[in-house]
Amino acid sequence: MRFLSSLGHAFTSRSVRPLSYISRSLARPSFASPLQPYPLFTPSRPFAMLTAKPQPAGASKVLIFGAGNFGSCLASHLGDSQHDVYMWAREENIVSHFNKHKRNPVYLKDHEFPANITAVGPEVPSKEFMEDMDVLIFAIPTQFLRDNLRTLRPKLNTENMPLMVFVNKGIEIGSHALTLEIITDTCGPEIARAATFVSGPSFAKEIVDRQPTSVSVASFTEAEAAKAATLFHQPHFRCYTNGDPIGIELSGALKNVYAIAAGMSDGMGFQNNTRAMIITRGLAELTCIGTAYGASPLTFLGLAGVGDLFLTCSSSNSRNYTVGYRLGQGESLDDIMKTLGSVAEGVSTAKGAQMIIDELGVNAPIASSVYDVLYNGKDTRLAVRELMELPPSKELELPPTAGKPARRLLRKLGLEVDSPVPQVRGF
């Protein structure tokens, strides 16, 4: 008991901690373990490395784009760790209210933010301001990222690059592009190769309350993933590095679609067996789609995969679960979207996911059912009946060939793929 209560104190104490509080050995992750989930490719020759400027030993200057739940949460987390934090909001009222009261009037309304955070906006920050930053974090919903990056690209100086961190979890409608591809299209492959992706079971509200939390931090450039992990790592917030950003991105985006399915099931009155089935079969589908895409199957067993899938499929704090729950209760998607008040990436991602499923020719009946309910007017009860009436099939089956979309993306990133992507035969 004494141990638990002292843990509770360590995690929730509001006392200000110096940066050196983080043990360097904890904070410096390594890619060296043979069990790391590497992507299924090897670049044919070393690629030109663009790395962010060296991060200061003490406080970093961090600019966060997006002052929604997660942008605000990360601002609070990094402000709490004594970094100099700037949070860009596109809403004038958020900027002025935040700077006056250290509270966000729209998101995480009850939270009092550390004093060392300044809101900026609604104008886009100047080139000089951005050049002065050590870190840029993008907490903008996926569908708006492309336009924002297009606007910001002329303000980036590749000779003096900040560390770039992306936390959105979605697939772009229309292009069915992952964020890696959106970055490549708007900012170029050099910047995309150095970009880092943070994903995992991480409700904003619980992070600001210092609930013990862990995330995956992925990049094609090991040094950049290590820098991002060091930036975020705290005794109540553990970071694990990962060299498979494609798998990490697919995990974060697709789990939102399965969270809609789980919410729908609960909303219809189904109970624990059904939810456990959706989570487990969702993981099998997610792994099959991701592996066919070209990611490592191991990635889906990590925090960004099963960790986040489990979290969002089993909590009414999830916006995606909530969308599903309300659909299951009979509300229309239009009404839900008008009143949700926050982004549920799974709704748009279901479209991109269905395009990917069709292109890969894989079998992902739960994701396809969510798509049909959202966009083809399928009745939720009919969707459940059809899923349950599918003929028996093998429990775990990975696609016989894998990797075409990843190879296309890797070429676009300037990472020529040398070895043939191995054939994946199953567990």
Ligand SMILES: NC(=O)c1ccc[n+]([C@@H]2O[C@H](COP(=O)([O-])OP(=O)(O)OC[C@H]3O[C@@H](n4cnc5c(N)ncnc54)[C@H](O)[C@@H]3O)[C@@H](O)[C@H]2O)c1
């Ligand atoms: N909330 C969480 O717990 C959480 C955790 C991990 C990851 N994420 C991911 O972070 C991303 C942001 O989620 P959130 O929870 O902050 O969403 P939110 O709905 O709370 O906030 C959305 C933010 O996007 C901004 N925005 C809306 N339209 C925009 C545009 N055209 N250009 C730029 N910005 C625009 C809004 O002003 C707001 O700041 C999502 O991809 C989400 O999946 C969220």
Ligand SMILES: O=P(O)(O)OC[C@H](O)CO
């Ligand atoms: O509220 P959701 O469903 O967008 O989930 C938030 C985060 O992705 C949880 O990790």
